[in-house]
Amino acid sequence: MEAGKTVGLGFRIGTAWLLAALVALVMPFGLSAAPAGVPAEVTFTRDIAPIVQRSCENCHRPGGVAPMSLATYEDARPWARAMKTRTSIGPKAGVMPPWYVEKNIGIQKFHNDPSLSDDEIATIAKWADSGAPRGNPADMPPPKQYIDNAAWAIGAPDLIVKMQEIEVKATAPDWWGEVPSVPTGLTEDRYVAALEIKEVNDVDSHAGSGRATVGGRFVFHHMIWRTQVLDGKSDQEQDPLAIFNDEEAVNWPVHEVGRNADFFDPKSARLLKAGSSVVSDSVHLHSNGRDTRAHLEIGFKLMPKGYVPTYKRAIFGLGNGVDIDIKAMEANQQLHAYTVLQQHTKIISFEPHLHAPGARMCLEAIWGYTIQTLNCVGYDHNWVRGYDYTDESAPLLPKGTILHIVGFMDNSPSNKNIPDPRNWQGSGNRSVANMFIDLGIRVALTDDQFQEEMAKRREKLHLTKNDVVIGCPLCLVTPVPAPAKASGGQQQ
Numbered sequence: 001m002e003a004g005k006t007v008g009l010g011f012r013i014g015t016a017w018l019l020a021a022l023v024a025l026v027m028p029f030g031l032s033a034a035p036a037g038v039p040a041e042v043t044f045t046r047d048i049a050p051i052v053q054r055s056c057e058n059c060h061r062p063g064g065v066a067p068m069s070l071a072t073y074e075d076a077r078p079w080a081r082a083m084k085t086r087t088s089i090g091p092k093a094g095v096m097p098p099w100y101v102e103k104n105i106g107i108q109k110f111h112n113d114p115s116l117s118d119d120e121i122a123t124i125a126k127w128a129d130s131g132a133p134r135g136n137p138a139d140m141p142p143p144k145q146y147i148d149n150a151a152w153a154i155g156a157p158d159l160i161v162k163m164q165e166i167e168v169k170a171t172a173p174d175w176w177g178e179v180p181s182v183p184t185g186l187t188e189d190r191y192v193a194a195l196e197i198k199e200v201n202d203v204d205s206h207a208g209s210g211r212a213t214v215g216g217r218f219v220f221h222h223m224i225w226r227t228q229v230l231d232g233k234s235d236q237e238q239d240p241l242a243i244f245n246d247e248e249a250v251n252w253p254v255h256e257v258g259r260n261a262d263f264f265d266p267k268s269a270r271l272l273k274a275g276s277s278v279v280s281d282s283v284h285l286h287s288n289g290r291d292t293r294a295h296l297e298i299g300f301k302l303m304p305k306g307y308v309p310t311y312k313r314a315i316f317g318l319g320n321g322v323d324i325d326i327k328a329m330e331a332n333q334q335l336h337a338y339t340v341l342q343q344h345t346k347i348i349s350f351e352p353h354l355h356a357p358g359a360r361m362c363l364e365a366i367w368g369y370t371i372q373t374l375n376c377v378g379y380d381h382n383w384v385r386g387y388d389y390t391d392e393s394a395p396l397l398p399k400g401t402i403l404h405i406v407g408f409m410d411n412s413p414s415n416k417n418i419p420d421p422r423n424w425q426g427s428g429n430r431s432v433a434n435m436f437i438d439l440g441i442r443v444a445l446t447d448d449q450f451q452e453e454m455a456k457r458r459e460k461l462h463l464t465k466n467d468v469v470i471g472c473p474l475c476l477v478t479p480v481p482a483p484a485k486a487s488g489g490q491q492q
């Protein structure tokens with residue numbers, strides 16, 4: 001008995017001491033900006049619903065692009081285990097939400113980043129593991145309002161251009177080709193702040209695709225397009241190279257199935273000319289296993305009237321479209337491509353463009369002795385993503401920087417996007433061939449603009465001499481060395 005009491009007392013003291021110690025340990029972190037942690041008891045209404053509303057519901061709601069709604073407890077409850085599995089995969093194919101930035105390397109600030117924190121992932125797991133309880137209905141956040149089922153991530157567009165409707169038969173083979181141009185209807189020059197493309201089709205979004213194809217129920221797999229003033233010329237008479245020397249013709253980010261919206265740098269919004277038309281000579285259609293009528297809608301968010309861009313777009317390629325060589329039955333194969341920046345450059349977005357074997361891409365900046373990995377992101381050919389840096393995180397790279405991309409290819413049975421990994425794969429436009437490009441958006445800066453951008457960043461981030469800024473190798477070099485007298489470099 002005596003011994004028992006002592007032991008009991010010992011435990012009590014021990015527990016109290018431990019608790020005090022824990023509180024002491026946790027408090028300082030709790031008061032700082034550290035993550036809130038995982039609640040002791042996780043409920044749907046209090047803990048899960050806010051995560052779903054922020055990061056899942058724009059797709060997982062009635063009529064959204066996802067196969068099921070997660071908006072209410074009744075909707076989400078049957079998917080609890082699947083939610084745990086899909087959110088905890090890490091930044092690679094299959095993860096939900098579909099966003100693949102690796103969090104342990106490179107820049108971490110992006111516009112519209114829907115990804116979950118480690119704590120949120122652990123919270124979903126704990127909810128699933130503890131029987132997925134509902135919790136107190138009063139804790140449920142008010143339902144989010146959506147304008148309509150086809151809500152635009154860019155907000156209500158100022159201009160929507162509807163492309164011509166086409167029909168893709170259930171058994172139709174793949175098709176690549178030209179579609180008729182469509183006038184934008186714009187009567188004055190305007191600049192575009194953001195852009196989003198939606199496929200509108202007659203497939204019931206709740207009925208599944210009927211076939212497990214890349215792209216699910218969607219039939220427009222890509223559209224490479226530009227806007228151009230046609231001046232009465234026919235589509236065939238247009239010069240596709242006008243985009244390189246004529247401001248009447250502007251190339252826009254490629255539409256790809258599953259791709260997200262584009263937000264342009266406010267200082268370098270792109271011109272949409274009065275009287276221009278949407279022109280495309282490269283559309284790829286892929287049957288979804290049903291007779292489908294579909295058209296694309298291009299939503300433009302415009303800059304205010306009178307807006308004038310500060311920065312010019314930087315036009316250079318970063319990729320290798322020629323000698324891609326991907327062996328059969330092998331994971332983790334690497335491709336490399338380089339370019340040397342001919343002018344100071346701000347990188348607005350990173351957009352790996354690979355095909356089915358694509359598993360990952362890294363973007364690296366090499367300046368003198370400094371080699372920085374700007375980002376590594378996973379890749380899933382079902383979900384083509386562009387990653388838009390925030391104004392404070394966008395890489396500011398001096399002229400002479402070498403940009404290097406590394407593509408990681410998985411042509412093995414573990415990659416579900418590969419129809420038959422026993423095939424060697426080379427370059428080409430088709431989905432069974434390969435591309436290896438960073439389609440990201442960049443702007444060119446003059447010497448003065450480059451200095452201004454770096455000064456702004458020093459101030460905004462309160463940088464001291466001891467900081468290292470990924471993506472800004474000269475940010476802390478003050479006074480800044482005089483610009484090198486370029487001998488060979490071509491200013492664009």
Ligand code: HEC
Pocket residue numbers: 051052055056057058059060065066067079082083086087094096097098114116382
């Ligand atoms: C951008 C749209 C989008 C977002 C955001 C999104 N999902 Fe999904 N989700 C989809 C689509 C489309 C599918 C079906 C295709 C697939 O499995 O990749 C899917 C599939 C799933 C599945 C598998 C369903 C099955 O049939 O097994 C789960 C589970 C899931 N999502 C959970 C989530 C959770 C949890 C979140 C938020 C943390 C989320 N998703 C965010 C679009 C999205």
